[in-house]
Amino acid sequence: MPAQKPSKANILWFLPTHGDGRYLGTTSGGREVNFNYLRQIAQAADQLGYYGVLLPTGRSCEDSWIVASAVAPFTERLRYLVAVRPGLQSPSVAARMTATLDRVSNGRLLINVVTGGDPVENRGDGIYLAHDERYAVTREFLSVYNDLLAGKTVNFEGKHIRIEDGRLLFHPLQSPRPPIYFGGSSDAGIDVAVDTVDKYLTWGEPPAQVADKIARVKTVAEKRGRKLSFGIRLHVIVRETNAEAWAAADDLIKYVTDETIASAQKIFSRMDSVGQQRMAQLHGGRRDKLEISPNLWAGVGLVRGGAGTALVGDAETVAARIKEYQDLGIDTFILSGYPHLEEAYRFAELVFPRLALEEGGNVTPLRVNTGPFGETIGNEYRPAVGASQS
Numbered sequence: 001m002p003a004q005k006p007s008k009a010n011i012l013w014f015l016p017t018h019g020d021g022r023y024l025g026t027t028s029g030g031r032e033v034n035f036n037y038l039r040q041i042a043q044a045a046d047q048l049g050y051y052g053v054l055l056p057t058g059r060s061c062e063d064s065w066i067v068a069s070a071v072a073p074f075t076e077r078l079r080y081l082v083a084v085r086p087g088l089q090s091p092s093v094a095a096r097m098t099a100t101l102d103r104v105s106n107g108r109l110l111i112n113v114v115t116g117g118d119p120v121e122n123r124g125d126g127i128y129l130a131h132d133e134r135y136a137v138t139r140e141f142l143s144v145y146n147d148l149l150a151g152k153t154v155n156f157e158g159k160h161i162r163i164e165d166g167r168l169l170f171h172p173l174q175s176p177r178p179p180i181y182f183g184g185s186s187d188a189g190i191d192v193a194v195d196t197v198d199k200y201l202t203w204g205e206p207p208a209q210v211a212d213k214i215a216r217v218k219t220v221a222e223k224r225g226r227k228l229s230f231g232i233r234l235h236v237i238v239r240e241t242n243a244e245a246w247a248a249a250d251d252l253i254k255y256v257t258d259e260t261i262a263s264a265q266k267i268f269s270r271m272d273s274v275g276q277q278r279m280a281q282l283h284g285g286r287r288d289k290l291e292i293s294p295n296l297w298a299g300v301g302l303v304r305g306g307a308g309t310a311l312v313g314d315a316e317t318v319a320a321r322i323k324e325y326q327d328l329g330i331d332t333f334i335l336s337g338y339p340h341l342e343e344a345y346r347f348a349e350l351v352f353p354r355l356a357l358e359e360g361g362n363v364t365p366l367r368v369n370t371g372p373f374g375e376t377i378g379n380e381y382r383p384a385v386g387a388s389q390s
Contacts, residue, residue: 014336049363052079231332
């Protein structure tokens with residue numbers, strides 16, 4: 001049974017707390033990611049009308065909770081998609097953190113559940129569990145976490161987690177809790193998702209593969225009497241013409257060497273994440289067949305873990321591809337582009353007018369107000385002429 005086609009979309013952007021730049025696989029054009037730069041990106045996303053921003057998690061990133069709590073006061077409407085980490089956090093502590101950040105951000109928190117797919121990084125964090133066992137921990141974690149945020153007193157004894165008289169004194173602003181997002185392509189991941197979360201996420205696979213994944217999730221969810229919504233994580237390379245967009249894609253990886261690709265793919269191959277394995281299979285470590293579906297380009301995944309594909313084209317083309325994913329049941333798009341500040345503007349200005357957005361009223365309208373000498377004036381209202389002015 002196909003997923004219901006959403007009539008409107010939520011578009012989120014990305015805060016690159018692990019680094020940013022003009023090119024991949026090189027320090028050329030790299031930018032220091034400090035607080036002021038992250039604040040710039042968040043404020044741009046807020047002003048432009050993005051629904052929210054995703055903050056990544058892991059040892060290569062600045063801590064997402066601290067960054068979100070520091071940046072949020074400088075924005076007004078922007079939501080923050082921040083990770084909880086089963087196995088790294090107590091569910092009770094995570095619930096208190098969630099309730100606090102939701103309250104102090106005035107209900108602008110979204111939660112991303114990250115189980116972790118790199119055994120080497122997991123061991124560095126003190127986690128020595130196999131793939132399916134980590135999802136067993138995630139299930140127990142979310143059982144306690146959800147009940148606490150719903151205001152329940154929790155007594156729980158599982159294989160991995162034991163809680164006695166757990167409770168929250170300060171509850172989240174959103175009721176019963178902030179929405180929970182989750183990505184997991186394995187059977188174990190899907191099994192946990194359909195019982196515990198609100199939105200199931202996939203990385204940017206070709207539409208046919210996304211359709212199959214959505215169908216799998218929906219079949220399991222319907223058997224258990226649950227209904228999930230769906231989101232996708234993609235990069236975007238949008239220009240005023242298709243030719244310019246494909247040239248920009250080539251430019252993004254122009255410093256990437258075969259040695260850099262081999263080194264990155266070796267790291268990815270050690271991971272037991274099914275989603276990461278599916279990403280790697282799209283390009284096979286080769287740069288000669290990177291358009292894996294019309295306007296879907298796998299070049300990012302040559303050197304970047306996680307989301308490795310980008311929609312490439314002019315605004316009309318990229319909007320059409322987004323609508324194809326909407327037709328499959330996707331209602332949330334978590335996007336990014338290099339560098340993230342400029343590309344946040346470019347995507348919003350070129351593509352937002354071609355999409356039906358869930359909160360379209362938040363989008364900054366495009367205005368043209370030409371001055372007497374042909375230059376564009378930024379404001380609609382010109383200053384009044386004073387009596388002393390000539």
